Amino acid sequence: MICCRVAPSSSSPLFSLCPTSDRHSHFILECDSIYEHPNITFIDEKPAGNYNFVFRWADFCSQIPLKYPAATLGIGDILLIVFFPTLILYFVVGMVIQKVVRGAEGIEIIPCVSFWASLPGLIKDGCFFIVSPCCGDGGGGGGSGKASYDAL
Numbered sequence: 001m002i003c004c005r006v007a008p009s010s011s012s013p014l015f016s017l018c019p020t021s022d023r024h025s026h027f028i029l030e031c032d033s034i035y036e037h038p039n040i041t042f043i044d045e046k047p048a049g050n051y052n053f054v055f056r057w058a059d060f061c062s063q064i065p066l067k068y069p070a071a072t073l074g075i076g077d078i079l080l081i082v083f084f085p086t087l088i089l090y091f092v093v094g095m096v097i098q099k100v101v102r103g104a105e106g107i108e109i110i111p112c113v114s115f116w117a118s119l120p121g122l123i124k125d126g127c128f129f130i131v132s133p134c135c136g137d138g139g140g141g142g143g144s145g146k147a148s149y150d151a152l
Contacts, residue, residue, distance in 0.1 A: 003119060010098065011116075020082045022049050023049045023051070024050045024051065025049075025052060025053065025056045026051065026052045027040075027053050027054075028052070028053070028055065029055050029057075029141065030054055030055065030056045031057075031058070031061035032056040032057065032058065032061075033058045033061055034058070035056045035057050035058050037060055038055065038057045039053050039055070039056045040053055040054070040056075041053060041054045041056070055089075073094050087149070090111070091110070091111065094110070094111025094112075095109050095110065095111065097111070098110070118136065
């Protein structure tokens with residue numbers, strides 16, 4: 001089993017994995033502004049079974065800002081953030097109106113329950129409508145099958 005100790009410069013380790021093992025890897029973290037990408041260098045094996053490495057990287061320097069841009073929200077993120085709370089609000093307000101104003105009970109408390117009940121079938125029909133011309137079975141969407149010609 002190989003274990004690992006990580007320490008900034010030459011100080012005591014930040015963390016150590018399985019310290020009771022006979023073999024250890026020691027990583028010393030160093031700030032070096034010339035390395036834009038991480039650089040790991042093997043130093044030595046002293047004492048036997050203890051492998052010493054230096055891990056140099058410019059991002060370890062506190063005075064050098066990280067080169068990664070701050071994460072921004074894309075249009076897809078914004079649409080999802082708006083869509084799901086709006087959907088939840090639609091159901092909550094619709095259920096309250098159905099219960100209080102119309103006195104609905106049971107499944108009728110869901111707003112537009114007939115639409116939501118038929119939605120899976122409508123999705124299935126839409127998928128078949130899109131796929132059927134590709135399969136040549138003469139379904140919708142201008143398929144070239146003989147069945148669509150005979151139906152006319």
